[in-house]
Amino acid sequence: MPNNDRLLSIIRGRCAEAVIRTDDYRGDATVVIRPERLLEIARVLRDDRELAFDLLLDVTCVDYLGQQPRFELVYHFYSTRHRHRLRLKARVPESDPTIDSLVPLWVGANWLERETYDMYGICFRGHPDLRRIYLYEEFEGHPLRKDYPKEKRQPLIGPGSKGTYKPRPPEIPHAHRVEGMLGAELMRVQLGPSHPATHGTVRIVLDLDGETIVNADVEIGYLHRGFEKECESGFYYQAIPYTDRLNYSSAILCNVGYCMAVEKLFGVEVPLRGQFVRVIGGEISRIADHLLCIGATALELNAFTPFLYALEARELAWDLINALCGARVTSNFVRIGGVSADLPEGFAELCQQNFKRILELVADAEGMLLENPVFRARMEGVSIMSPERLIAYGVTGPLLRAAGVDLDLRRAEPYLIYDQLDFDVPLGSQGDNLDRFLVRLTELRQSIRIVEQCLRLIPPGPVDVDDPALRLPPKGRVFNRMEDMINQFKLVTEGPKPPPGEVYFAIESANGELGYYLVSDGTGKPYKCRARTPSFSNTQPLAEMVRGRLLADIVPTFDMINMIGGECDR
Amino acid sequence: MATRTVTVQRPAPMDAPQGVVRSGAAVLKGMWIASRHFWRNFWGFVRGKPTVFTVQYPEERLQQPPAFRGMPVLVQMENGKERCVACGLCEWACPTDCITIYPAETDDEIERYPRVFDIDMSRCMFCGLCEEACPEEAIVMSHRVEIAAFSRRGTVWHKEDLLVPLRELETTRFPHIRRTYESPAAE
């Protein structure tokens, strides 16, 4: 555990008069600052050698309706060098909800700030392109504000009305002012929103010079379903099924992250066996996620056979998840304070059997792809981005590791029982699409290794915490015992109530850092439930990665980014 | 900490002239792998032990594990009545508000029953929170999954449609629920 006291005292020392307050709650270091000093402090945070917060994970806002000032901007930072975290908060009033943009320091703040603008109406001074990111221009109001009713309906306005989507006019670099038959005009191509070669609903507006991409504008938000608003209007336990739909190809990992964040709020820890079960479920999910990514990449690069092998392997992984929690995709497996059920009988044998076949199938898919000249030509050396640039974009996960950065939260900040396990963290050497592909392949095999270890090491005992304030009583007790019946009623009708406070908790999901930022006001419903999802940050550099490359390079790059709509759009 | 980092091994670059040879070899290797799959499946077919992964639904159906969460149904007891007493916990716990219950009084010993119990299957997300909330083990996730309908109205299942005899559930979902009865946390 990093030393928060030292960290906070350094920050207080560096910028004493800009800091209003610091605190350390449940291991989260928090600094509250004066909003007008944000840019200055952020620069210190990034550039100071002892702080070195090079990764801006998240920007969001909390609406404290009825308080003055009303809006609290919340920034989460991480240092890849020192492996410490920081939460920065600044309040802005409703009358002038403006704060400096962090885009000059972290290019990745761009989308995050656009999202905050969209959802809360916060204006970011100096932002290069402040427009709505999820909702359409005609949308009235800012939906995550507390005074925006959840039930409110607004008409969807189609093309031709006052402000339909207008991508920014292309900035044409001089080199592309081509002369000749086609003249100097660029061709505008809409890739998506439902393009057969992009698994995920996203629109990329391209300005092409021949086959070369001059400009790309990635438009997301086609799957926006109001995750945060839904979570805030239900009890803590009711949000678990919604987390399934974040990254629907590795749902259990999303469950685990959310429930562990809530447990951090409560300050409880799940019994050892429960932790093992969570790791087993999570790693099988990761296998399924990587298999889908690998298979889909093959498919979209015209290799149909390896796709079928990968999908067959994923079916086998899903069979395991199905046996574990009764659903293949929408697992709803983890509970606050435990899991919905212990491992079923014969699970270890089933795993053994399915893993054997998965490994065979993966080897077959790999054998068909890696030496294939077409596949190699489209992957090798394509869309390289430097590690520094990726970090500036807030990219995490296999995408960052393929560029050689050793950042895997299972290794960097071992949670659950990862510190008791033996596994490799694969890194790439060049950071091109081929490295990204190989990293995922290796991770998949490592995940199988992890599950096999867990099944060997798993201790007997309970999977749930023994705390009647958190977990529903066992059904057998509810039927004929009064207090347990009352407990069942109260836990369902009011939900478990964590103490007031706020936490951020992150796990290594299949695509990178999946963090949840929860604010509790002491009631059974989260006051704020924010998901920092890797796909969102990982999709952002797509435009830059493909700029100057050929149109065809979008497909493998997009596949390797592995944008998951549910996670990116929430 | 027992983790370590490894750098992934990149295959050798496909430069000419060896690249041409290796490309040719790769094509042959691909054909070899694909034909192996073909023969494996063919032998399985010949021997009457199919290894084909596809299931010919609806003629063939998968055997689901006990944990499987299909659509929520109401337990029908031997006397033909529902076990539900319309306590409303499932209606409240449901994140999507797909359950509608109107309780009413009966002359039976348990004085309350659901006069109306509707589940809008098009809204239901099969999460199983209703089953967990139920204090009477009256609503359970069955192994049934077929909810297709010809109209939106048809996706709303009424009480009569939702009743499933206890006997059927005893062999499908109940073993999974009851497993938690004797779990170490219970006693």
Add this chain to the structure above:
Amino acid sequence: MVKITVDGREIEVAGDTMLLPALIEAGIHVPHYCWHPKLSIDGSCRMCQVEVEGSPKLVIACNTPVREGMVVRTDSPRVINARRGVMELLLVNHPIDCPICDKAGECLLQDYSYNFGTRQSRTEEPRRKLEKRKDIGPRMILDQERCILCRRCVRFCREITKTNELAVFNMGDRSVLDVLPDTPLANDYSMNTADICPVGALETKDFHHKLRVWFLKKTPSVCPSCSNGCNITIQHYRNQIWRLMPRRNDAVNDTWMCDHGRLNYAFAHDTERLRLPMLRRGDKLEPCGWDDAVNRVTEALRNAAKRGAPERIALLASAHFTNEELYLLGQLARVLELRHVDVPVVVGTGDGFLIQPEKAANFTGARELGLAPRNGGRDVAGILELARTGQLDVLYVCGADIARLFETSVWQEALRAVPTVVVQDLFTEPLGRFAHVLLPSLSWAEKSGTFTNRKRRVQQIHRALDPPEGQLSDGEIFARILAQLVEGDWRFEPAAVFAKLCAEFPAFSGLSFTRLGLHGEQLGV
């Protein structure tokens, strides 16, 4: 005032009270069942035990007087343990009825078991068997198994209604709550026993097995049934009222309300309600647009007024309207210089406690706002007489109270004889068939505003139900008519209209919606 120390914190409390109310006043929550702020002390539940320095045993806070310098602990291990013991004993024979009990969700037994009990039981079924679903009166049922013998209901019937229907029979562990032989619980306030019952032993038949309480949304309001203005909470869900509950206001109704008022709500969400304005074509009423209806009314009023005879127009306002609506009606009367203005009100019997003779919520408000015959104008009976004898061109009737005040033949004959009858009411019946213009009105649950009760207390009501989209509120109808008759800012925004009203009428001066708050304010002289 005396100083006491509670859990290490020094607080100042009133000197002449018991400890429990003093602690509650200071915001310190001590669980209790039998104590009720408006009833005598019983001391039977033992739930409010606290530790008082100097006393060897725990004492019950409800029956321990406050003394200067008292040192109290409400959270010591002894206290917590004692509460656990009390909870366990209370629950040891409690039937496992939560799934079928209407109280679940607002049950003190549930709340305290969850917050102060063990949460895990050491006992199983079976439980004591007693009589369930016992019909003890026209509006109440009793479940003896659920009763925890706190005797709140017994004291209520003894001290508040003084009717003594309920008693605890037998002794010790055979004690059981019941009604006396041949004495059904039938007094006018019987349903209050369900409110004060901390568990689900006493339930109202009206709400029995209707809805789980956690679905209910709660809107503070005022009872519309008589001029007492009892403070209530409208509890509604799916745009329907499920029950009315009294809301504490020591200046008006303490914590009680009468059964009649409590049951008088179904009209508000009745599906037969008039929802569209109607115009008479031939002998049939046909739905029309709002503009048509309002234009027709304005035209009739203007024509009659043009004939130089405000005497030929009569206005019968409704005592069910809010002050804001009545203010606009007053403006209408002023603009047209009407003389025949009155507010009919049904007068029944009162009981000297909460039930008042005037069966309308805002009769006093109408009088305060000057809605009465002026310059020799006629009252209701006189207006109907004028109508019958053909001396009226336009009769504007709000509400159907005249049908309850007069013989059918009297009002029917009167209405038949007027060339233009405008009726503004919740239902088509009974006046609708005589109307030439029929305007839908909103019930009290669908609008915000203020009522003035019999003792001249102004209290707020809030919108609980949403009327169908597009339906104008009564105030908006008046505002539209006014806007057509005379220049001016006639938008209907309750808070703004109330501000205007307060500026104009000295008795209301200084009031505002914010100042009225939840409990209202007394009018000035």
